[in-house]
Amino acid sequence: MQYTLFITGSPYQSKACHTALRFIRAALNTYPNSIKGVFFYEDAVLIGNQTAQPPRDEINLTHAWQEIAQQHNVPLYLCIAAAVRRGIISESESRRYELDQHTLADHFQLEGLGTLVDLMNTTNNVIQFR
């Protein structure tokens, strides 16, 4: 069984990103190939903001997700429209919008909703965290 995680809850107003993190750790520890990809949509894309600086005595959610991507080779997709609207800009999007900075954290990638459709059609289930 392979799953897609679809995360829509804001990292600051819900526990969606936290709960999904616990879920994916448990899933990958037990079944290393059980997660094909993680798609962040709505305010959940804020997880990919490399300039966010949480207080040092709190979890750095962005780093935690980056560790998952590094250790388990799980792609972390942010919806490009939702992300750009919220100021999460990759280097290439930065050039396109003629900006002089970019904010997308490493190990996250901007993709269209078509990528979610592909994940939906190639995994057994999609689990939403909101």
Place this chain on the structure above:
Amino acid sequence: MKHTLIHLNSSPYSSLACKEGLDLALVLATFEQPVDLCLSGAALALLTLKQNPTTEQGKNLHKLLDGLEFYDIENVFIQANQRLDPNTTWQGIQPLNDAEWHAMFSHYPQVFRF
């Protein structure tokens, strides 16, 4: 190809959730994925006719409803007991009784909520 239900429960004017749920529905349909919509709670405001929001209030999402058929999105469900005024409500909805409404959610392999 999985049949998807998108459940809108958020106000069209208090956050982007309703818009982003509709965006997902339209993208799924564009990729020829079967998709239905259901509305409850504050999202029912989407159905009210003659909306004229200002720029600050947000996009007029109601205008999208008449275009749903061009995306082959034919089913927009609500609960029958909502007492919506037919004179001021978009006509493309299909009211379901309580049993049908609750059964609906288990008919779909995927339900996304916004």
